[in-house]
Amino acid sequence: MQMMIEKKSLYLLTFLFFGFLIIPEIKAQDLLTPVIQSPWAEQTANLNHDYYPRPQMERSDWVNLNGQWDYAILPKGNQAPSQYGGKIRVPFAVESSLSGVGKNIGKEQELWYKRQVKIERKNKKDRILLHFGAVDWEAEVFVNGKKAGLHQGGYDPFSFDISDYLKAGADQEIVVRVWDPSDEGPQPRGKQIKEPHAIWYTPVTGIWQTVWIESVPQTYIEHVLIQPNYDKGIFEVSAQTTGITASQSLEVIISADGQEVGRKEFQPGEKAQVQVGSIKAWTPEDPFLYDAVIRIISGKRILDEVKSYSAMRKISMAPDSQGIQRMLLNNKFLFQYGPLDQGWWPDGLYTAPSDEAMLFDIEKTKEMGFNMIRKHVKVEPARWYYHTDRLGLLVWQDMPNGDHGNNWESRPGILGHGTDKVRTSESEAIFKKEWKAIMDAFRHFPSIVIWVPFNEAWGQFKTKEITEWTKSYDISRLVNSASGGNFIMEGAKITGDIIDLHNYPNAVMPDPEIYGKDQVIVLGEFGGLGLPVEGHTWQEKDNWGYQSFKTKAELQNKYTELMESMIPLIKKGLSAAVYTQTTDVEVEVNGLMTYDRKVIKFDIPILKALHNNLYQVKIEIE
Template sequence: MSIRKSFALMAILGMSSLSLSAQEWKPVEGKIMTPWADKVDPAQPLPEYPRPQLKRADWQNLNGLWEYAITASSQQNIPVAFDGKILVPYPVESALSGVGKRIGKDQLLWYKTTASISKPKADQVLLHFGAVDWQCDLYVNGQKVGRHEGGFDPFSFNITKYLKKGKKQDIALRVWDPTDDGPQPRGKQVKNPEGIWYTPVTGIWQTVWTEVVPTTHIVTTKHTPDVDGSSIKVQASLQDAKTGDIVKFVAFDGTQQVGEATLPSGVEGDIAITNPKLWSPETPHLYQLKIYLYRGAKQIDYAESYFAMRKSSLKKDAAGINRLALNNKISFQYGPLDQGWWPDGLFTAPTDEALLFDIVKTKEMGFNMIRKHIKLEPARWYYYCDSVGIMVWQDMPSGDLGGNRWDMRPGQISGYNRDKERSAESEAYYRKEWKAIMDAAHNFPSIVVWVPFNEAWGQFKTKEITEWTMKYDPSRLINSASGGNFFYTGNILDIHNYPDPNMPDPAIFGNSGQALVLGEFGGLGLPVEGHTWQEKNNWGYQSFKNKTELMQRYSKMMGDLKKLIPLGLSAAVYTQTTDVEVETNGILTYDRKVMKMPEAELKKLHQALYDANENVK
């Protein structure tokens, strides 16, 4: 069944709590809203297929109006009475949830819905969650199915044995999130938002969906391009594999088949790609991948995916300084710090169109890279980066802050190279979620750099974590600690400097074997009346009175940044794409309604940076 037909069938059949009328929901008032808030359909919010890298036809979206209750953390059982309706998948604190309430460490958030799911005779039903922050227990028809801990990684449960006869199935979720009172990765969330710290996000914040699969089915695939070898390395993991089961990967360029490989479960193999079309921001070429699971001559599972041929590496210039390279060519990478926050949905973009907007707008401004700052986005965000052509530096969400000393002075490396001593529990949460994030995002070719730590926020065992990351994914570069406590490990030496551009001294660090980058700078602020999170007390690293002054200051910064490229600077990250809550240092306002600097002028300034890079030998 096609995705379009499956949605049409859902609309005909209806789902008790998901087909509730729009009159039962409205956004919480009092905050600015994006243009897409009015396009949110409470009967079917974010209806798009959520997993572009492993697509199947037989699936059902469970987003919509659910019941919710806020209880004491001592509550052991599913509540009998609920407080009202919440629009999933928008966080309970957000305006688009229709609730707009805070949840503390001494409270629980409960969800409940009745979904139309028939128990199959032979197949299995998987219940998928794009992300739930932070700890959640799933119940189906009153029976506990399992627990997941992790606020950013996708997960699923096989709920087949918990389904009852008939189509009506009760689904409940218990969520606990201590925000900054706990040791878990949380990014910029704090219970008392101020400055660069933002509103907590609790509960479901990405799409919830079911999928019908065979008992033996493809769980994950892994695609790793080998540009030098003109091949794509592929492998698949299976659930309940039997001896002799094989997976056939068939690669296509458009409608033309270009290669194939047949492999057992968990075994890596190569598909040769003759004269590969390389992926880059200028030519973001994607190949299609069809994946078949066979038992003998019988096909028992099928999924679709995609891949790209691109290489992320270092390359020495004539002076012996390592530079960032894409597809074996020195590449100056310049992009904004992108935090992925929304005034109406917080972690959750109001619509898929909104999710795409930020990426397209970034490309229109002439950036070729985005640093995705201490947040993992939904899979569709990376799919759009892959499709539009934007390189991504992917941060690990920070957590368990404090206890480190950090001092980044212009032109110097941090004055205090001290790892934080984290508890065994805290360390385990970090390691578990970092691996889960890397696994979930591995197949997206746009990701060219992993960033385990930011500014010493919870930074610990830096060399060990960096070396593990490099070994776990040698296909990408590792920026061990962006602007943090520096250790000689990883591929990149990254300083932060506000507001003006600067770089590590090439006379001192040019022979370190690492690329020299400016991981954050800028932060030029301009509050735009009527488009701010709050009316007053907004701030930027340096504030301006009007767009003209802002543009003049930014233009000068670009001239200064251009001068650093011949000296050995490989990349820079400007703070930031949009305003976020009280931070008004975005190129766009938080509601995405006002561009503070014209796209065409920005693109011209940025092209001069890439032109300067062309002279690097």
């Protein structure tokens, strides 16, 4: 990839916030500039993502640690470096231009970070938590030379209580060691590959989501889960806590439009069932959110408090009047249609340059008339899902794939036949641990309606076991066992709630009379219509789409044909479809938008009208 160097001055602020004092180093830093970049990449004041990163459980006493860190790249197995080689901008992967480094690491090397911070505790008994939104893949954290913890997993948030590692005085040192074997290891890694080509993209190593610290009391809330029971009109609320005693309890208060509609006191380990009266349902057309406050109380004293929210919605399946299973939202059929969204950026790779940039993709998807997004083999920061919650977009959440190599038969219009991959016990354990961690971290968000453990048989193993575990672990959502992957195994019945076919470029579906009696039928990928836009491509030559066009008019005409062909399929039994894709990604030019987000390839009003026709198809449910 060709790069140019552009000098920019970064002005870093001194933060004084609720007892924390963070003084970043003020120093000019060169930014590597890719061949193309998004409009937000030049807005250096926003690159620190300086907003609270966990909207599902918000506290006021926190400090963002994004910005300039020292970095070094050493051979794997070395001790922490005595000297660091330069500055890296967190939260951008070291391979990205926005990191200011733009270097590949690989499995034989490790990436080291160091940051000096000042921490002033307003209460000596308070605990200090160090949070990481995501680090790919293995992160070992040291505070003042002492190991605070080790985490493996590139997509789930984690934290360590660093209180016992803080030394006298305010000055503290945080060091992070990162190792990531990319596609040379068995771990989940999505589309990353050592040598990018075709549908495989640049590796992502290191810290790629926000790093932050917060102060909590000795008795505090660790985790909150609010789940709706639509049919009963209640929210089920649970919380994990630290330090709570038998004389203390939890309390949840639910509000709608600023007015309290439910309150319940409960004990740790219990699920509070909060009745909210006449419910306000969440739909893509009206994505109403309830506010929530969860507290630990001791008598009349509030020991800890977090803000949260939820929505009253239900995802389910039921047969239509012809006996074909249909996917329902709030007990009504709604055809779900959205783009395959990979969440890659030419300048930040896995990380959007700013919250405004991240929001742009979601808002444009909504403006185009889609009601769903399939988040493809990647997990986004929590704030991304908050935006889909509040803007009203259904989300299908993929598990990032890894450890490829099993048998897969894929032919146009033919359901996947094949065998499960035999993975090592280590590989299986890594997958199961991270899949559970992802579900734990993101099952709060009501916009997520479908879990997708596997894609196109990539690393697909023990399909029945993984699918049934996923279904039992979260009964509030449907499970698409293997989008476009193997559904028919030797001697095994089809598992999961959904039959999902991939077909390019045209819209097709499996025979509903054969496959639609027990599972919902969806078209998990199709389209992929390509149009390179001069001056907005990752590389000038050898770009590709599943079917390529030379003009916007040709592209739009073909897309119109696809939409018109979808309507009889919906009537016949199709419940959802996913168009490839939201944006171009590296050498792929089959996006609705260019990779830099500067050109939208379609007329948005035309798209919206075409998509609205899909939602008008009426289906009677038994």
